Structures are given as C-alpha cells and as structure tokens.
Amino acid sequence: MIFHERAADPFKGEEVYKRECLSCHGANGEGKMRADNVCYEYPPLWGEKSYQSGSSVHRLIKMAPFVYANMPNKIATYQNPKLTIEEAYDVVAFINNDTIHKRPQPITKTDYASLPNKPIDYDKGPYLDPFSETQHKYGPYKEIVDYYKKIGKKANY
Numbered sequence: 001m002i003f004h005e006r007a008a009d010p011f012k013g014e015e016v017y018k019r020e021c022l023s024c025h026g027a028n029g030e031g032k033m034r035a036d037n038v039c040y041e042y043p044p045l046w047g048e049k050s051y052q053s054g055s056s057v058h059r060l061i062k063m064a065p066f067v068y069a070n071m072p073n074k075i076a077t078y079q080n081p082k083l084t085i086e087e088a089y090d091v092v093a094f095i096n097n098d099t100i101h102k103r104p105q106p107i108t109k110t111d112y113a114s115l116p117n118k119p120i121d122y123d124k125g126p127y128l129d130p131f132s133e134t135q136h137k138y139g140p141y142k143e144i145v146d147y148y149k150k151i152g153k154k155a156n157y
C-alpha cells in the first residue's frame with residue numbers, strides 16, 4: 001500500500017486540483033455530462049450528484065492510490081504517475097473535505113456496528129485505537145497500522 005508520510009493537507013490539495021483536475025472535473029467538482037445527457041464524460045467529485053460521505057471512495061487510502069495511478073485520466077499510469085504521493089493524498093483530502101464541499105449524506109445513522117471492521121481511514125469515531133478523528137481522516141496512517149500490529153490486530157483499510 002502506498003502511504004503518505006505526513007497528514008494530507010486539503011489546502012495544498014486545492015492547488016493540485018486547480019492545476020491537474022479542474023479542466024475535466026470542473027471548478028465546482030461538477031464533472032461534465034456527455035452530449036447524450038445520460039452518462040458523464042467526467043464524473044462529478046463533489047456536489048449533489050457525487051458519491052456519498054462514508055462510501056469507500058470518500059476514504060483517503062482507497063481513493064488517493066487510485067488517483068495517483070490513474071489521474072489525470074489517460075496521462076497518469078501506475079508506472080508513470082503524474083502526481084507525487086503527497087499530491088495525490090492532498091488533492092483527495094481537498095475533494096473529500098465535507099466542510100469545504102457538500103455531497104450526499106448517508107441515510108442511516110449507525111455505521112460500522114462492528115468496530116474491528118471499521119476502516120482506519122473512516123472519518124467518524126469511535127475507534128478501537130486512541131488516534132483522533134482528524135488523524136483517521138488525513139493520516140499519517142503508518143503509526144495507526146503499527147498500533148494495530150502491536151495489539152495483535154490487523155488494521156482494516
């Protein structure tokens with residue numbers, strides 16, 4: 001797994017977004033519909049048509065390595081990425097920041113009834129570990145993973 005070394009920074013991520021993503025995904029994350037008005041040519045990344053909070057792409061460890069290896073589309077590849085790992089985590093922290101951006105919210109109030117199954121990059125506690133919600137949302141993750149190893153459990157992500 002590709003981890004970043006420091007906490008992801010949504011403000012640095014905004015710069016990355018403007019430079020590398022805005023041309024396709026739009027100034028308001030709205031994406032772009034195809035001419036048929038049925039499918040998206042460029043999917044929305046936030047706003048009411050986007051994925052919901054708490055879904056797997058709303059988590060850093062799921063989405064940042066995807067972005068690192070695939071975005072900008074048709075330019076970046078796993079062997080030849082365009083962004084650094086830090087930039088990928090930063091831009092995803094910007095996109096997935098629910099204070100800066102609105103997106104659909106889950107309709108259920110209880111999530112992850114089983115704490116051992118809760119992913120470490122899920123942004124709402126409680127957790128089985130002593131780390132803050134902020135660290136769960138932005139990392140760094142290595143020390144959380146190490147903590148679970150120390151108590152004989154496997155970190156889920």
Ligand code: HEC
Pocket residue numbers: 016017020021022023024025041042043044045051057063067071072073083091092
């Ligand atoms: C050249 C246009 C283009 C640029 C630039 C671009 N993307 Fe994309 N992006 C796409 C397309 C097209 C897809 C859909 C790909 C697919 O479904 O195979 C996509 C899909 C995505 C998805 C998946 C969304 C979902 O709901 O499944 C994410 C996340 C994403 N892009 C993030 C980014 C980020 C972050 C950047 C900037 C670093 C970026 N993209 C730059 C065209 C672009």
